[in-house]
Amino acid sequence: MDQPNHPGEIERLMRLAESGLDVSSRIPELDDLCRDARDHFGTRIAAVTMLTRDLQILKARAGTEIEAVPRHLAFCNVTILSEKVMVVADTLEDPRFRDHPMVTGEPFVRFYAGAPLVYSPDLVLGAFCLTDGKPRTFSLGDRAELTAYAEAAVSILVESLDRPAAVGGRAP
Amino acid sequence: MQTEETVQDGVLVVGVRVPRLEASNAPEFRRTLIERIEAGHQQIVIDLAQVQFIDSSALGALIGAVKRMGALGTIALAAPNGTLSRLLTLTRMDKVFPITETVEDAVAKLAS
Amino acid sequence: MSGDAAASAVAPNARDARFRGARGRLTLRIVLLAILSAFGLGLAGLMVWLGLDRWSDYRLYSHQLRVEETRFAxxxxxxxxxxxxxxxxVLAYGGEPERDPADDLARAAASLEATLGSLAAADLPGGADIAVAVAEKMARLGTIRVELASTPARDDRELAERAADLRALALDLRSLRMRILRAVGVPDVAMGVVHLFRNYALxxxxxxxxxxxxxxSILTGLRTPSAAELTLLSRETTRSRFAAPTFIDLVDADPIMAGTTASDLVDFIESEYIPAEEAILQGIRAGAVSPDTVAGWIAAVxxxxELTRRMLAATDEAARRHLGERLAAEWRALVASLLVSGGVLVAYLLCAALIVRRVVGPLGEMRRTMLRLAEGDLRPVGVxxxxxxxxxxxxxxxxxxRINAVRRERLQQERLELHARIAAAARExxxxxxxxxxxxxxxxxxxGHLGGFRFDTYFRASRLLGGDTFDFFRLSDGRVALFQVDVAGHGAAASLVSVAAHIALRRALDALGPEEGPAQAMEDVNRGWREDLPYFTALAAVLDGRTGEGSLVQAGHPYPVLLGSGAPPARLGEGGVPVGVVPEPGWRDIPFTLRAGERLLVFSDGIYDVQDDTGSIFGEDRFMDLVGRLSALPSEDLIAGIEAALRNWSAADEMFDDISLVVVERV
Structure with a gap:
């Protein structure tokens, strides 16, 4: 899949750098949130992803040990283009993802749902996303709840800014 | 802020169409003037005929514009009324701007 | 389900009370349960009715079987x-009886007894009357048996009388049989046909x-028949042949009777019996009957x-078989109907349970969830x-x-927190x-007093911090220096600039040599003033307390006012460019002299710029008038008067600009 090269991407990366958010260090509360979401939705994987220039980093995750994915393979590339929840009920039915290596090979993703992590009007950090090995439906209630999870994740990220540990990660 | 701009003999005439130039509109006035200068106008006449009152902030705006213009060009003040005239005299602004009784005088002066 | 409903019945009701209108006790749950109950009861009723119908059919056939036993007997x-x-x-005629008549009578008595027994079991309508009649026939039969036992064997007349009695008894029994048949009727067409055959045979x-x-009796010679009687007898004999073809057809067609010997009987009557009887009749008419003829006829009878008995036996067998089959069929139908009813009821109950569990229950749960949400309880909504x-x-x-409510609550919370932070920041x-x-x-x-002058001041910042400042102090050469600064704008930025200007001016004035005037200090400040700092207006003066002579420099600041004794207020100065505008401002010292009691007023343009509610400023002219009117007052009162006048003029209590005023009086 081609990396969406939309005009705001460079700006977004600049804002991400300015935000002072540490994209990779683990935050236990975020992992807890992922586990909670995974149990709630009953999917195989729940993750908080952050999109840097080259990588999609799984800042928090439940159900997988993958830490990062090359940016051009990230499903969340599409999610961050909008403020709405993106749902791919069955990847094999969706021409955008049918031939994706993570669909045709390990981990054989058949279902994806992602809510953008909206940090500020001009900065979407990444996505709160769910994936599963079998197709499923995702109702309006599910979407609303996923959005709430994404918002909770952003709140945790914002709180993490106030911690001394995050100061070292601040951009110049 | 309302201004009225015309070009006469290559001279930009900015007519100020508000009765008061003061702290509330001085920054905008200053921006307007600086935009014109940056757009390449080197001869600017500011028509003050309709201005009743001007405070130190507005005077600052005029001074700022002159500083921006520097040696490249000239900003002239035209047709200040009594109160303005007194202020301009007090602050000896004739050392900073050419000040004329009418717009036409100013245009003639700058165009020459 | 019911336990769950009972447990949750209390709290929702209390909630409902708040959310339902004046009416509306009827819930979907109640309606559904009522419909289900009504429908279930109807269904059960229908099943019971069908079952009872089957049961009564079964009862009918089992009854028929018992009645049939009575009839047989x-x-x-x-x-x-x-x-x-x-x-x-036959005995009376002198022939050989086939059996001992006493045995037959014993058999008849036993059968009658059996009739009575089965009659009790058959439970017939009017069964008691019939039983009485049967008992009476039994008594009559008993009498005949007693009489027969005492009848001499060779007395033909007596024997014939006993035979006639027995025939009469048989006729009575026949009519009794018809009574039973009428009382019970036939259960179906097949049995009707059976009865038809039976009646025919009988x-x-x-x-x-x-x-x-x-x-x-004729042959025995007990009586002589008339011609008419003989014709009647012959007609009786032939009567049975008319019905015969019909019965044969029926026998062939009827599935129950097929294979019986009915046709044998009919054929025999037609081919053997009737000719034999006609031979007897002819013999009687001719007056001579050969014993062989009689013997042949008796054998035919x-x-x-025999054939009649066989046919009846076959008929009975058929009837028993038919009734048995029907009874079994009815039993099967009854069982089947019970099974079907049970199945239908079970299916219905399953459906009802399903509706209750999957519709009524979830509905109730959803109502509880809605009310919960309405009350602001934001726990997750169950599946x-x-x-x-x-x-x-x-x-x-x-x-x-729910998520919307959660988000709204969080936004509210965040807003309140933000407000608190803003308030804290504002406080800070x-x-x-x-x-x-x-x-x-x-x-x-x-x-206070300084170097032969008295200084009175007034300072008022339009905000907490202002762009005005002033100072007066003694120079090293004994002279007194005074300055006042007005930075354009207000607030923190202007105040910081004013502090910078204050320090710069004070330093420059302090550094003046004995022959230098304030213009020199102002030039020094202007030279050192950074290009990117805002300009400011200022006035500086240096006064000699010994002589009252002084000089001042005016840098864009309003003209100071000299209050001489007995003279109108006079403006000093000639104007001047503010500090920080041009590199060569061209200021110069303006000399003046203060005699004892004379005063110099130095002030910022905030005094002129005070506006009334129409927006017109106080202005220089009004100020000069004011000062002229108040010139006789001591400095403190003069300042108070000016302040009062400005306050009067001002539209609001709040002054638009910073105001500062210094009054210097030579003492």
Whole structure:
């Protein structure tokens, strides 16, 4: 899949750098949130992803040990283009993802749902996303709840800014 | 802020169409003037005929514009009324701007 | 389900009370349960009715079987009685009886007894009356048996009388049999046909026995028949042949009777019996009957008897078989109907349970969830266990509503927190500003005497911090220096600039040589003033307390006012460019002299710029007038008067600009 090269991407990366958010260090509360979401939705994987220039980093995750994915393979590339929840009920039915290596090979993703992590009007950090090995439906209630999870994740990220540990990660 | 701009003999005439130039509109006035200068106008006449009152902030705006213009060009003040005239005299602004009784005088002066 | 409903019945009701209108006790749950109950009761009623119907059919056939036993017994006694009658008549004629008539009578008595027994079991309508009649016949039969036992064997007349008695008894038994038949009726067409055959057989049997009795009594010579009687007898004999073809057809067609010997009987009557009887009749008419003819006829009668019995036995067998089959069929139907009813009821109960569990239950749960949400309880919405898409959609919408409520609550919370932080920041900033204002104020000298002059001051910042400042102090050469600064704008930025200007001016004035005037100091400040700092207006003066002579420099600041004794207020100065505007401002010292009691007023343009509510400024002219009017007052009162006048003029209590005023008086 081609990396969406939309005009705001460079700006977004600049804002991400300015935000002072540490994209990779683990935050236990975020992992807890992922586990909670995974149990709630009953999917195989729940993750908080952050999109840097080259990588999609799984800042928090439940159900997988993958830490990062090359940016051009990230499903969340599409999610961050909008403020709405993106749902791919069955990847094999969706021409955008049918031939994706993570669909045709390990981990054989058949279902994806992602809510953008909206940090500020001009900065979407990444996505709160769910994936599963079998197709499923995702109702309006599910979407609303996923959005709430994404918002909770952003709140945790914002709180993490106030911690001394995050100061070292601040951009110049 | 309302201004009225015309070009006469290559001279930009900015007519100020508000009765008061003061702290509330001085920054905008200053921006307007600086935009014109940056757009390449080197001869600017500011028509003050309709201005009743001007405070130190507005005077600052005029001074700022002159500083921006520097040696490249000239900003002239035209047709200040009594109160303005007194202020301009007090602050000896004739050392900073050419000040004329009418717009036409100013245009003639700058165009020459 | 019911336990769950009972447990949750209390709290929702209390909630409902708040949310329902004046009416509306009827809930969907109650309606559904009522409909289900009504429907279930109706269904159960229908099943019971169908079952009872089957049961009554079953009862009918089982009853028929018992009644049939009664009939058999009664008919057996009838046949036995007729048999005995025939044997007695043959005996009277002098022939050989087939059996001992006493045995036949014993058989008849036993059958009658059996009739009574089965009658009790058959439970017939009017069964008691019939039982009485049967008992009476038994008594009569008993009498006949006693009489027969005492009858001499060779007394033909006596024997014939006993035979006639027995025939009469048989006739009674026949009518009794018809009573039973009428009382019970036939259960179906097949049994109707069976009865038809039976009646036919009995009719034939009866006719032949009646004829036999009549012929035997004639042959015995007990009486002489008339011609008419003989014609009647012959007609009786032939009567049975008319019905015969019909019965044969029926026998062939009827599935129950097929294979019986009915046709044998009919054929025999037609081919053997009737010719034999006609031979007897002819013999009687001719007046001579050969014993062989009589013997052949009696044999034919006996053969008819035998065939009749066989046919009846076949008929009985058929009837038993038919009724047995029907009874079994009815039993099967009853069982089947019970099974079907049970199945239907079980299916219904399963459906009802399903509706209750998957519709009524979820509905109630959703109502509870809605009320919970309405009350602001934002715990997660549970997953509904129902297959109904519309309920699922509603529940899904509830989840969305809940998330919306959660987000609204969080936004509210965040807003309040933000407000608190803004308020804290504002407090902090205000504290900073207050501290800064204190510093700014501390720069201002207190009023007092200095080097032969008296200084009175007035200072008012339009905000906490202002762009105005002033100072007066003694120079090293004994002169007194005074300056006042007005930075354009207000607030923290202007105040900081004013502090910078204050320091710069004070330093420059301090550095003046004995022959230098304030213009030199102003030039020094202008030279050192950074290009990117805002300009400011200032006035500086240097005064000599010994002579009262002084000089001042005016840098864009309003003209100071000289209040001479007895003279109108006079403006000093000639104007000047503010500090920080041009590199070569061209300021110069303006000399002046203060005599004892004369005063110099130095002030910022904030005084001129005070506006009334129409927006017109106080202005220089009004100020000069004011000062002229107040010139006789001491400085403190003069300042108070000016302040009062400005306050009067001002539209609001708040002054637009910073105001500062210093009054210097030569003492």
């Amino acid at each position: 009664l008919r057996d006694s009838l046949l036995a009685a007729e048999q005995a009658a025939l044997d007695l008549a 009719q034939v049997h009866d006719t032949i026995h009646a004829n036999a009795a009549a012929y035997l 006996r053969q008819v008897d 509904l266990r129902t297959p109904l898409a519309d309920l699922l959609a509603m529940n899904d919408a509830l989840r969305v509503f 900033m205000r504290a900073d500003l207050e501290a800064a204002a204190l510093v700014q104020l501390s720069q201002l000298p207190p009023p």
